[in-house]
Amino acid sequence: MDNIPATWTLQPTSRMCFVCGRENPVGLHLTFYEDREQQQVICPFSLPDAYQGYPGIAHGGILASILDEVSGRAVMIGEDQDVFWVTAKLEVKYRKPTPTETPLTAVGWAIRRRRHSAEVAGEIRLPDGTVTAEVHAIVVIPAPETLREWEAEQAYWRVEPPSKG
Numbered sequence: 001m002d003n004i005p006a007t008w009t010l011q012p013t014s015r016m017c018f019v020c021g022r023e024n025p026v027g028l029h030l031t032f033y034e035d036r037e038q039q040q041v042i043c044p045f046s047l048p049d050a051y052q053g054y055p056g057i058a059h060g061g062i063l064a065s066i067l068d069e070v071s072g073r074a075v076m077i078g079e080d081q082d083v084f085w086v087t088a089k090l091e092v093k094y095r096k097p098t099p100t101e102t103p104l105t106a107v108g109w110a111i112r113r114r115r116h117s118a119e120v121a122g123e124i125r126l127p128d129g130t131v132t133a134e135v136h137a138i139v140v141i142p143a144p145e146t147l148r149e150w151e152a153e154q155a156y157w158r159v160e161p162p163s164k165g
Contacts, residue, residue: 008033011073015156019069022160028062028100031162032070034077041073041122043106051100055113058098060133063124065091067135070108071122075139077110084147085118085139098124099130116141 011032013020014061021027028051032043043066046133053059068087098104117140124133142150 002046004033005035007037008035008042010159010161011035011041011076011158012157015153017069019065020084028066030066032073036077037072039074039077040094041070041108041110043070044103045106046103047098047100054097056100057105058100059094060094063098063133064090064092064093064135066106066121067108067133070106070136071120071137072108072139073119073137074110075113075118079151084142084150085135088140089115089138091136092133093135096130099126103127104132126148126161133162 011034013022013031014022015023016027018024018027020030022029022034028045028047030043030045032041034040035042045066047058047062049056051059051062068090072085072087075084104127105125106122107125108120111119111121113119117138120137120139122135122137123131127130
C-alpha cells in the first residue's frame with residue numbers, strides 16, 4: 001500500500017501466523033500499522049477471490065481472523081513488543097457483505113485494559129468508510145508455561161517492511 005501516513009509505524013510480524021506471517025505459504029501476509037495519535041491499529045488490505053465464501057464475497061472465517069488480529073494488536077500500542085496476548089473470547093458481527101478484490105481497511109482499538117486481560121474491538125471498512133464487519137473481543141496474557149514454549153519463535157517477531165509482491 002502506497003499511501004501510508006508518515007505518522008503510522010509498522011508493528012512486528014511473525015514467521016508463520018496465518019494473518020501476518022511472512023513465511024506462511026498459505027497466509028494472508030498482512031501488514032499492521034500503529035496510529036499512536038488515534039490509539040488504533042490499521043491494516044490496509046484487499047482479499048483475492050481465493051478467500052471468498054460466495055462469489056465476490058469474502059469468507060466470514062477469513063474476516064474473523066483479520067478482526068481477531070487487528071483488535072488484539074491494539075493492546076501492543078506503546079507497549080513492550082515482547083508482551084504477547086491471545087484471544088479468550090471473540091464476537092463477530094457481519095453487517096454487510098465484504099467484497100473481494102476491493103481495497104479494505106481493518107481498524108482495531110483497545111476499550112479497557114486490565115493487568116492480565118483487555119477488552120478490544122475492531123472493524124473492517126470499505127473505501128467509503130462503511131463498516132462491513134465488527135468485532136468485540138477479550139484478550140489475555142498466556143500462562144507462563146505457554147510463553148516459555150514460544151520463546152524460540154520470538155526471534156521471528158520483528159518489524160520488517162512489507163513485501164512488494
